[in-house]
Amino acid sequence: MIRAVEAADVDAWAAMRCRLWPLEDASEITREAHAFVAGGEGSIVEAVFLAEDDARKPVGFVELALRGFSDGCESRPVPHVEGWYVEPVARGRGVGRRLMEAVEAWARNHGFKELASDTELHNDASLRAHESCGFQEVERLIKLRKVLK
Numbered sequence: 001m002i003r004a005v006e007a008a009d010v011d012a013w014a015a016m017r018c019r020l021w022p023l024e025d026a027s028e029i030t031r032e033a034h035a036f037v038a039g040g041e042g043s044i045v046e047a048v049f050l051a052e053d054d055a056r057k058p059v060g061f062v063e064l065a066l067r068g069f070s071d072g073c074e075s076r077p078v079p080h081v082e083g084w085y086v087e088p089v090a091r092g093r094g095v096g097r098r099l100m101e102a103v104e105a106w107a108r109n110h111g112f113k114e115l116a117s118d119t120e121l122h123n124d125a126s127l128r129a130h131e132s133c134g135f136q137e138v139e140r141l142i143k144l145r146k147v148l149k
């Protein structure tokens, strides 16, 4: 079952966010999840859907933000998939596709014509899964940073 995330889901959702982004600051990832369920202030997250298995255990999530711009997209703002995750034991059974269908429906219902996403260059599985769900690759980027002193 796919449904919008609720306040009672926050710990399960935050734990999955930490598994998706293991190199990020877990306390910040958790804080942002709490900020979203508390009403959105301090969170860039716009919509979150959770997948549950037959025992009502959360097994995946997808979350969206509205970005002012996304490379390769024509509309501004544009809904952008910021996180798409299914627990390893639940993968390959259509859960990820149903999560993506849920954000697509959200975007359509809010009047958007495009959905953006991204993935790291080495994450071939994610690229293939996106393509299977109808995404087309539009650009490859190298991100750069300079620390200012």
Ligand SMILES: CC(C)(COP(=O)(O)OP(=O)(O)OC[C@H]1O[C@@H](n2cnc3c(N)ncnc32)[C@H](O)[C@@H]1OP(=O)(O)O)[C@@H](O)C(=O)NCCC(=O)NCCS
Residues within 6 Å of the ligand: 020, 082, 083, 084, 085, 086, 087, 090, 091, 092, 093, 094, 095, 096, 097, 098, 118, 119, 123, 124, 125, 126, 128, 129, 130, 132, 133
């Ligand atoms: C990407 C991810 C969410 C897909 O979830 P999933 O439940 O396994 O996906 P589904 O079973 O619904 O598959 C959806 C489609 O993607 C394809 N797909 C899924 N995993 C794939 C893989 N590893 N390689 C190639 N294609 C894949 C499926 O074949 C299916 O297409 P089909 O119906 O035409 O066969 C899941 O693998 C995951 O959590 N990966 C780790 C986190 C990640 O990389 N997230 C994306 C970047 S944020």
